Amino acid sequence: MVAVYVIIGVVVVLLITFWILYNGLVRLRNQVKNAWAQIDVQLKRRHDLIPNLVETVKGYMKHERETLEAVTKARNIAQQLTSAGAGERAKAEGELSSALARLLAVVERYPDLKANQNFLALQEELTSTENKISFSRQFYNDSVLRLNNKTQMFPSNVVASMTGFKAGEFFEVTVAAEREPVKVSFTE
Amino acid sequence: MGALLILLGYFLGLYFFDRAIAGLVIAILVWAVLSLIAYFQGDSILLSMSRAKKIGRDDHPRLYNVVEEMKIASGLEKMPDIYIIDDPALNAFATGRDPNRASVAITSGLLQKLNRDELQGVIGHEISHIKNRDVLLMAMCSILLGTIVILAWYGSRFLIFGSMTGSRRSSSSGGGGGAQIIILVVALVLMILAPIMAQLIYFAISRKREYLADASSALYTRYPEGLASALEKLGASTGQLKSANKATAPMYIINPFRKRGMKAIDLTSTHPPISERIRILRAMAGASFGDYDQAYRQVHGGKGVIPASSVVAETVPIATTKLEGEAGEPNEIQRTRETSDVMWRLSNYNTITCECGAKLRVPPNFKEPQIKCPHCGRTHQV
Numbered sequence: 001m002v003a004v005y006v007i008i009g010v011v012v013v014l015l016i017t018f019w020i021l022y023n024g025l026v027r028l029r030n031q032v033k034n035a036w037a038q039i040d041v042q043l044k045r046r047h048d049l050i051p052n053l054v055e056t057v058k059g060y061m062k063h064e065r066e067t068l069e070a071v072t073k074a075r076n077i078a079q080q081l082t083s084a085g086a087g088e089r090a091k092a093e094g095e096l097s098s099a100l101a102r103l104l105a106v107v108e109r110y111p112d113l114k115a116n117q118n119f120l121a122l123q124e125e126l127t128s129t130e131n132k133i134s135f136s137r138q139f140y141n142d143s144v145l146r147l148n149n150k151t152q153m154f155p156s157n158v159v160a161s162m163t164g165f166k167a168g169e170f171f172e173v174t175v176a177a178e179r180e181p182v183k184v185s186f187t188e
Numbered sequence: 189m190g191a192l193l194i195l196l197g198y199f200l201g202l203y204f205f206d207r208a209i210a211g212l213v214i215a216i217l218v219w220a221v222l223s224l225i226a227y228f229q230g231d232s233i234l235l236s237m238s239r240a241k242k243i244g245r246d247d248h249p250r251l252y253n254v255v256e257e258m259k260i261a262s263g264l265e266k267m268p269d270i271y272i273i274d275d276p277a278l279n280a281f282a283t284g285r286d287p288n289r290a291s292v293a294i295t296s297g298l299l300q301k302l303n304r305d306e307l308q309g310v311i312g313h314e315i316s317h318i319k320n321r322d323v324l325l326m327a328m329c330s331i332l333l334g335t336i337v338i339l340a341w342y343g344s345r346f347l348i349f350g351s352m353t354g355s356r357r358s359s360s361s362g363g364g365g366g367a368q369i370i371i372l373v374v375a376l377v378l379m380i381l382a383p384i385m386a387q388l389i390y391f392a393i394s395r396k397r398e399y400l401a402d403a404s405s406a407l408y409t410r411y412p413e414g415l416a417s418a419l420e421k422l423g424a425s426t427g428q429l430k431s432a433n434k435a436t437a438p439m440y441i442i443n444p445f446r447k448r449g450m451k452a453i454d455l456t457s458t459h460p461p462i463s464e465r466i467r468i469l470r471a472m473a474g475a476s477f478g479d480y481d482q483a484y485r486q487v488h489g490g491k492g493v494i495p496a497s498s499v500v501a502e503t504v505p506i507a508t509t510k511l512e513g514e515a516g517e518p519n520e521i522q523r524t525r526e527t528s529d530v531m532w533r534l535s536n537y538n539t540i541t542c543e544c545g546a547k548l549r550v551p552p553n554f555k556e557p558q559i560k561c562p563h564c565g566r567t568h569q570v
Contacts, residue, residue: 031263038260121249128253135261138410143263 021159028147032168035140039171042132043078043093049129050075050100053122057103060113067103074099090171097130137171144168196339219335226331227324231283231291240271240293241534248272248530251299254307255292258315261408268292268318272299274531278422282314283323290318296531300524301421309405309415316404322397329394340380402465403480406472416469423462464488540568 054068061068074096081092104123113119148167151160159165194212201211225233245252248270255270264287271293273279278298284290292314302310317323406412464487471483518526529547532539536552544564558567 035263042260124249124253128250128257131253131257132260135257135408139261139263 017155018159021156022163025147025150025156025160025163025165028143028150029165032140032143032147035136035143038136039133039140040082042129042136043082046096046126046129046133047075047079049122049126053103053126056116056119056122057107057113060110060116061106064103064106067099067106071096071099071103085169087169087172093133097133100126100130141170141172144170196336196343215335215339218338219332222331222335223328226327227285230285230327231289234281234283235271235291235293238273238293240273241531243270243272243530243534247533248299248526250304250526251294251307254304254311255315258308258311258408261312262315262319262404264315264319266290268315270294272296272527272530272534274534280310280314282317283327284318285324285327287318287321290323292318296527298422299527300520302418305409305411305414306418306421308409309411309418312405312408313401313415316401316408317397320397320400320404322401326394326397398465399468399480399484402469403477406469406475406480407477410475412469412472412475416466419462419466419469423466538570540570542566542568 050071054072057064058068074092078089078092078096081089084092104126107113107123144167147165150156151165151167194215197211197213197215199211201209201214243251251272252270256267259267266288268282268284269291271291273293273295275295276297277295278301280292280294280298282290282292292311294310298310299307402415405415409415467487468480468483471486472479473482529539532549538550538552538554540548540550540559542548542561542564543566544561546561546563548559548561548568550559550570554570557570559570560567
């Protein structure tokens with residue numbers, strides 16, 4: 001009789017543990033999904049802002065045709081790759097980031113542009129979108145790390161392999177230029 | 189702290205009504221009513237008491253963006269409401285009973301003083317109070333403390349009043365003088381000690397949460413220097429916040445109650461000493477909780493402050509690239525103009541910028557169709 005109770009007790013404890021671990025995994029997976037959606041929103045926002053920026057800046061920057069074209073080109077490539085995988089996409093967006101950083105760096109040479117209210121508002125939006133992209137990427141990567149730890153570490157790895165949880169893919173910056181601070185030279 | 193409240197109620201009841209239960213019922217009733225009010229209405233009461241004004245994205249895009257950035261970095265699901273308090277003192281607080289109904293408030297003075305990185309650090313600190321659910325914990329603790337203070341205060345007034353008229357003594361002195369005096373002494377001691385002890389407990393909780401919020405802010409921004417330099421500016425300020433009171437003090441980023449004209453550095457009590465918070469942030473080798481814990485032990489000694497469960501062995505590098513950097517960042521004068529424009533607009537004033545550079549603030553009850561610039565004499569349509 002006692003043995004039956006012990007077995008029932010063990011089974012119940014196992015079931016509850018399974019339940020808690022499984023829910024934890026689902027919560028993390030949803031968090032990863034949400035974080036990915038957030039990156040998507042911000043990247044799209046940046047794609048929408050760029051034509052505006054180029055339009056505003058064009059009149060002032062007669063001598064920066066190449067810089068402007070590089071930004072537009074990088075933006076178009078990045079927009080075409082929106083449905084590609086995380087790795088490929090990160091590369092295209094990284095290119096766009098560095099093209100934009102180059103553009104915002106040369107703005108220093110145009111005092112008229114810096115007095116333009118429209119441009120200042122756009123610059124604030126763009127700077128903030130840049131930040132939001134890196135913060136959402138940061139949160140996404142933290143969530144992926146946590147999910148991956150859970151799917152690989154005991155005891156949740158047992159539940160994960162039974163219910164088919166897969167490790168997530170990190171959103172890494174692959175362009176070296178973005179990692180380094182932009183060099184701005186004030187001496188002409 | 190709950191036990192303190194019960195003890196105080198017990199002895200007050202014993203003294204005033206000859207029955208412990210009456211005091212207990214009063215104590216618990218006061219506490220329950222205050223808690224319910226705080227839970228459902230606390231944030232709106234706090235915000236209206238500090239005369240905070242709600243802003244939208246267009247009122248102050250930079251502040252709105254910084255809050256949204258921190259919301260994303262912390263993984264908060266809903267965007268908190270943003271309020272500005274029109275006060276030159278430097279302070280900020282977060283409120284709301286759960287992460288889905290939260291608000292962040294900042295004084296206009298702080299908004300003018302801080303650059304973008306520093307603002308990010310401060311907002312990160314406030315958002316992590318929301319994320320860690322400190323707001324509700326602190327609100328409940330402050331209600332308990334508030335109840336103890338109220339009971340002790342009224343108890344002591346009744347005691348003085350009662351002994352002056354002598355009516356209390358004559359009606360309840362049937363049980364013999366000795367026991368009466370002992371109860372009186374215990375009630376007196378408790379009335380004096382309870383608020384002090386409650387305050388001490390409250391401060392201990394509050395400080396721990398402040399350290400945790402600092403660590404979270406560093407983790408979210410990946411840039412501890414931002415918060416450190418903001419705290420430096422906050423610590424050097426001498427202004428007192430007009431609209432704060434004792435119960436709301438722990439909600440602010442630095443203690444609003446220091447003596448008028450005194451610097452905030454090291455005189456704080458609900459908050460850890462600012463200089464120490466700065467030193468810890470600057471001693472961080474990386475931006476993770478583990479790095480903060482290590483820096484804390486290095487500066488402060490003893491055990492760490494971060495709960496062991498949240499310390500993960502991972503390296504989080506501190507960001508060096510700051511895209512907003514020098515380019516396009518408004519300086520303090522521009523920030524001051526920007527903030528005062530927002531404050532005028534929030535009071536329904538119409539701002540007209542004249543060609544001569546003067547700004548005309550047209551009050552909401554101004555009825556004339558035209559207005560003349562007092563500086564150069566041009567007329568403007570209202």
